[in-house]
Amino acid sequence: MTIDVLMPALSPTMEEGTLAKWHVKKGDAVKSGDVIAEIETDKATMEVEAVDEGTVEEILIPEGSEGVKVNTxxxxxxGDDASAAKPAPAPEAPKAEATKAEAPKAEPAKGEPPPAASAEAPKAAAPTPAPARVAGARIFASPLARRIAEQKGLDLAQIEGSGPHGRIIKRDVEGAAPRAKAAPVAAAAPAGAPRPVQTLAQMGIPDGSYDLVPLDGMLKTVARRMTDSFRDVPHFPLNIDLEIDQLLAARVKINGLLEKQGVKVSVNDLVIKAAALALKQVPEANASYSPEGIAMHHHADIAIAVALEHGLITPIIRQAETKGLAQIALEAKDLAERARNKKLKPEEFQGGTFSISNLGMFGIKSFASIINEPQGAILSVGAGEKRPVVRGDQLAIATVMSVTLTCDHRVVDGAIGARWLAAFKALIEDPITMIV
Incomplete structure (x- = not known):
């Protein structure tokens, strides 16, 4: 008995990945728990362990293959261990397939076939409509059948499988003809459905006038998630200016104290700490929308945006309100380094209750970010710069930093957002209050 090793779903949002490397080859003995491959998801590279035991009979997907769908x-x-894993279906599967394969051959030789055979013959010969499948249900097909179907442009959801338990096998797709294009169906799509994607040539940009950089898994995922968020979440921004001269002075003193420990605190680390404390002071802002209700989070899990060569990832500092500045600085540096090397674990970048995106180091004065679902808000931090300010009736010069809080109006309305920004402003402009 053979057993297929399927492409695992290494995160709840994973739909496909890249099979980066095999640690086994044909003929190798595998035990449960052995590392057999490395999979690159849209966010990280992870090792895959064997669940079953046996001998590698065949490598179906070569290493380096991109876009491998989950459960492929x-x-x-x-081997014996693999056979023991599924004892019941083993003897029946070949018989079921053999019976269906032999039935058409035996039928012409007999003048009067048995009633059961004659009843089944029209079903095999006539091109009857494919059985209805539940939307989103998994389609069982052999790897060879899937490859042939992809080459011929066949929709497996419209093909009836003749293999064991309705599995689509080679002969089912070899004789099948590609079905009509789905253009009429798309034209009849219900209102609100996504508009058809146009090519650049259809939009007036001729082929050959540009270089095309293929989308990797991360870019596809970021594009999909940001589109879904911007379309489905009611965004609105709140802007405020902060005077950060005291914050900068405090940072110099803090780094002087931590110099012997080899720790250096950045302005962003201070922003993370202040944001976490503000979320505890205004807990209504530390929330997520769900169809069941509003989730009020117990801790401030702060996701920090890290720019990669191609894409963006948001590793999370858990329970940031409980951690000192030195610990936040060390964690932020470690997470950012491993994020750029795609070495983060799923639990290190999935979830979070609040996000911070800082483009101040690029000289960006002010901007608004797209909410990272299911979080209720994201803070966009601009550059600190010398600006004229009015104090009383006098004009003065101060280092000012503009920030924008983008809110999900279903969770964080204008009043809640304004209260959070007030708490955040007080902490940033008088940083000693972060430790009181």
Whole structure:
């Protein structure tokens, strides 16, 4: 008995990944728990452990293959242990397939076929409509059948499988003809459906006038998630200016104290700490929308945006309100380094209750970010610069930093957002209050 090793879903949002490397080859013995491959998801590179035991019979997907869908067979094991894993279906599967394969051959030789055979013959010969499938249900098909279907442009959801338990096999797709294009269906799509994607040539940009950089898994995921968020979440921004001269002076003193420990606190680390404390002072802002109700989070798990060569990722500092500045600085540096090397674990970048995106180091004065669902808000931090300010009736010069709080109006309305910004402003402009 053989058993397929399937492409695992390494995160709740993973739909496909890149099979970066195999740690086994054909003929190798595999035990449960052995690392057999490395998979690159849209956010990280992770090791895959074997669940079953046996011998590697075949590598179905070569290393380096991109866009491998979740639950696609990537390898096949054989052996006594693999046989024991699924004892019941093993003897029946070949018989079921053999019976269906032999039935058409035996039918012409007999003048009067048995009633059961004659009843089944029209079903096999006539091109009847494909059975209705539940939307989103998994389609069972052999790897070879999937490859042939992809080459011929066939929709597996419209093909009836003749293999064991309705599995689509080679002969089901070899004789099938590509179905009509889905253009009429798209034209009849219900209101509110996504508009058809146009090519650049259709929009007036001729082929050959540009270089095309293929989308990797991360870019596809970021594009989809940001589109979904901007379309489905009611965004609105709140802007405020902060005077940060005292914050900068405090940072110099803090780094002087931490110099012997080899720790250096950045302005962003101070912003993270202040944001976490403000979320505890205004807990209504530390919330997420769900169809069941508003989730009020117990801790401030702050996600920090880290720019990669191609894409963006938001590793999370958990329970930031409980941590000192030195610990936040060390964690932020470690998470950013491992994020750029795609070495983060899923639990290190999934979730979070609040995000911070800082473009101040690029000289950006002010901007608004797209909310990272399911979080209720994201803070956009601009550059600190010398600006004229009015104190009483006098004109003065201060270092001012503009920030924008983008809110999900279903969770954080204008009043809640304004109260959070007031708490945040007080902490930033008088940083000693962060430790009182």
């Amino acid at each position: 067979p990537i390898a096949r094991l054989s």
